[in-house]
Amino acid sequence: DAGVIQSPRHEVTEMGQEVTLRCKPISGHNSLFWYRQTMMRGLELLIYFNNNVPIDDSGMPEDRFSAKMPNASFSTLKIQPSEPRDSAVYFCASSNRGLDGSPLHFGNGTRLTVT
Amino acid sequence: GDSVTQMEGPVTLSEEAFLTINCTYTATGYPSLFWYVQYPGEGLQLLLKATKADDKGSNKGFEATYRKETTSFHLEKGSVQVSDSAVYFCALSLGGGGADGLTFGKGTHLIIQP
Numbered sequence: 001d002a003g004v005i006q007s008p009r010h011e012v013t014e015m016g017q018e019v020t021l022r023c024k025p026i027s028g029h030n031s032l033f034w035y036r037q038t039m040m041r042g043l044e045l046l047i048y049f050n051n052n053v054p055i056d057d058s059g060m061p062e063d064r065f066s067a068k069m070p071n072a073s074f075s076t077l078k079i080q081p082s083e084p085r086d087s088a089v090y091f092c093a094s095s096n097r098g099l100d101g102s103p104l105h106f107g108n109g110t111r112l113t114v115t
Numbered sequence: 116g117d118s119v120t121q122m123e124g125p126v127t128l129s130e131e132a133f134l135t136i137n138c139t140y141t142a143t144g145y146p147s148l149f150w151y152v153q154y155p156g157e158g159l160q161l162l163l164k165a166t167k168a169d170d171k172g173s174n175k176g177f178e179a180t181y182r183k184e185t186t187s188f189h190l191e192k193g194s195v196q197v198s199d200s201a202v203y204f205c206a207l208s209l210g211g212g213g214a215d216g217l218t219f220g221k222g223t224h225l226i227i228q229p
Contacts, residue, residue, distance in 0.1 A: 042219060043159075043204065043219040043221075043222075045218075093159075103161040104159075104217060105161075106158030106159045108156070108157050
């Protein structure tokens with residue numbers, strides 16, 4: 001089990017540029033979550049998918065943020081255009097929905113810095 | 116809405132000291148409760164969980180008991196080690212912990228000094 005894999009680990013970009021974060025969930029998991037972590041706001045759920053379908057995107061801060069899950073083994077979170085206040089660590093997590101108490105498995109995160 | 120409140124950090128203790136990190140929650144239903152741990156540069160890892168009232172979750176010497184009457188899930192360990200230094204997150208879920216995501220507390224940074 002390779003765990004949840006995120007790329008890149010670090011991303012530094014200039015304001016206005018497009019940023020794409022990638023995630024490969026654990027094989028067999030049917031739910032995928034994107035979280036953002038900052039010192040000020042802690043961990044915030046941005047969006048989650050079940051069976052590749054977005055279920056709740058109410059945590060997505062603005063239209064500049066979008067997420068896709070074209071298949072069960074891949075998801076992207078895109079920010080366009082990026083702004084300095086988007087700087088944070090973005091985590092992807094997956095789980096097996098329907099299994100009572102099934103925990104979330106987190107990737108190691110992408111640290112995004114927008115200058 | 117649902118929320119989790121944890122004690123503010125950092126919490127600094129000496130090795131072998133007793134640890135308590137307080138956690139209380141507000142939820143509209145009957146949540147499952149979790150403690151996650153985050154080591155530097157890594158994602159969160161599940162430490163322990165409890166899915167109903169009076170359940171006790173335990174792992175690696177850590178324990179927490181689901182107290183419905185006080186809406187609490189305090190984390191305890193009898194003798195901490197330097198390797199326990201990390202950020203600890205209390206969380207709740209109304210969907211079994213995986214179905215609909217978790218609501219996290221802001222985390223408590225624990226520092227254990229030798």
